Amino acid sequence: MMPYPQKTEPLAILAAALDIVENQGWPALSMRSVAAALGVRASSLYRHYADRAALDSALGALAAKTLLREMESAAGRLDGPARLDAMALAYVRFARNSPALYQLIAAPGGAADSQPESKAIWNLILDAIARCSKTRRDHTPAAVVLWSFLHGYISLDAAGKFGASGPKGALEKGLAAIVKGFA
Amino acid sequence: MMPYPQKTEPLAILAAALDIVENQGWPALSMRSVAAALGVRASSLYRHYADRAALDSALGALAAKTLLREMESAAGRLDGPARLDAMALAYVRFARNSPALYQLIAAPGGAADSQPESKAIWNLILDAIARCSKTRRDHTPAAVVLWSFLHGYISLDAAGKFGASGPKGALEKGLAAIVKGFA
DNA sequence: GTCTATACCACGATAGAC
DNA sequence: GTCTATCGTGGTATAGAC
Known part of the structure; x- marks a missing residue:
């Protein structure tokens, strides 16, 4: 079912990113779009992922x-x-x-x-x-x-x-x- | 040899685009980068190709x-x-x-x-x-x-x-x- | 941990002078 | 046919208040 045991934000972010990328494609994936899906501001994400590359890396893993x-x-x-x-x-x-x-x-x-x-x-x-x-x-x-x-x-x-x-x-x-x- | 018998500029633009895309990859291709390679401003290209999609299309052909x-x-x-x-x-x-x-x-x-x-x-x-x-x-x-x-x-x-x-x-x-x- | 605000960048594209 | 100038959009990323 779900990727992994859900804890807090980092996994919610990853799940939102996964949802976007699978349903709207890679070009639609951005820090902004992920944040919007979570009802949050893009700058908030940087507490949990150092940068965009870190998000990509997590998806790769x-x-x-x-x-x-x-x-x-x-x-x-x-x-x-x-x-x-x-x-x-x-x-x-x-x-x-x-x-x-x-x-x-x-x-x-x-x-x-x-x-x-x-x-x-x-x-x-x-x-x-x-x-x-x-x-x-x-x-x-x-x-x-x-x-x-x-x-x-x-x-x-x-x-x-x-x-x-x-x-x-x-x-x-x-x-x-x-x-x-x-x- | 050449794709089309067109005049001068359109083919020079296409050639420059081809050069960029093959040597630096697709992300490097932009109206700006093509124009720069020709020693010209990006806005000049729109006389010869209606928009970016037209350039892509020409490359596809x-x-x-x-x-x-x-x-x-x-x-x-x-x-x-x-x-x-x-x-x-x-x-x-x-x-x-x-x-x-x-x-x-x-x-x-x-x-x-x-x-x-x-x-x-x-x-x-x-x-x-x-x-x-x-x-x-x-x-x-x-x-x-x-x-x-x-x-x-x-x-x-x-x-x-x-x-x-x-x-x-x-x-x-x-x-x-x-x-x-x-x- | 999220917010606002902002800086910076690159992109496509247009208007109008020359 | 090219120029300058400019606009709008959207991306990454940071600083600092709350």
């Missing part, structure tokens, strides 16, 4: 933590291709449900890649691939292929680039083909 | 035209998998050489997808896949898989998400696997 948690949860006790498949679908689901937070994971200046969870996510994927594979060689290229496909699909779909015809099941087909290729 | 031309050129008289491969590599090369323009092709609000060339690019890909395939069914899913992989790889690579280890040949491997899967 939230993104990385949430995605890692959801992928681990989806993986559960699964193993082999089923594990990888479940994790990939959890990744796509997160990106669809929280497109703005997802940008912090994958976008150029993303505030999430300084988070330790980002590294953990990468290792989780590498591990899942290793469990599918019979060989013991470096699985980095395989992980790159999988990640590239997922991210590309998510981005283009979210941008509406597949047009009226839609992707026509390409996600499932591509994912199945890639995971199968690992075994 | 440039992006779509350039990419289409380079993909057609790469395809040449090739056929079968070789044709598809050459086009895919031309796509990647364009994205690498002109990362800012590429964003107009693939990014959410991209100013290029209203261009007729964008449709032409899509059809070019669909046609190339059809030439690889023995079946006559709808190749939309295949095109979506290919495009997703290419775009995802380009984006994550440009964002430095592959880290110090690098992609380790994943582009070539993934592309080969996908194209092979079409035959």
Whole structure:
């Protein structure tokens, strides 16, 4: 449900920022808009977040933590291709449900890649691939292929680039083909 | 070579904008910065471009035209998998050489997808896949898989998400696997 | 911990002189 | 076709009263 246990202001601020960024997009996020959503003045926020970058950073941490948690949860006790498949679908689901937070994971200046969870996510994927594979060689290229496909699909779909015809099941087909290729 | 046969100033402005956006990124592009690069005042630009959106639009047109031309050129008289491969590599090369323009092709609000060339690019890909395939069914899913992989790889690579280890040949491997899967 | 007030900056855009 | 001057907006951030 909610990101974290709610204490006082800092979390309320983060929640308001999250709400704005997910419902109105990144350009709408400013110290002013967050403050307005809380019925407060922008200058008040600086008591709780040193500057705008600190707010972005907190959102980045939230993104990385949430995605890692959801992928681990989806993986559960699964193993082999089923594990990888479940994790990939959890990744796509997160990106669809929280497109703005997802940008912090994958976008150029993303505030999430300084988070330790980002590294953990990468290792989780590498591990899942290793469990599918019979060989013991470096699985980095395989992980790159999988990640590239997922991210590309998510981005283009979210941008509406597949047009009226839609992707026509390409996600499932591509994912199945890639995971199968690992075994 | 050049986008249009226009007179003098409009193209000089477009060139200056292109230079800024490719060398300093999108945030650095403003009517002021373009004007400064030309040794002129910002207000002067409005004689040649009605507003900022018109400038963006011109860049979008440039992006779509350039990419289409380079993909057609790469395809040449090739056929079968070789044709598809050459086009895919031309796509990647364009994205690498002109990362800012590429964003107009693939990014959410991209100013290029209203261009007729964008449709032409899509059809070019669909046609190339059809030439690889023995079946006559709808190749939309295949095109979506290919495009997703290419775009995802380009984006994550440009964002430095592959880290110090690098992609380790994943582009070539993934592309080969996908194209092979079409035959 | 929030308020008012303010400073500073950069942006897009227009009016009117030259 | 470019200039100066100016306007309005909206962003980050600080100082100091309450």
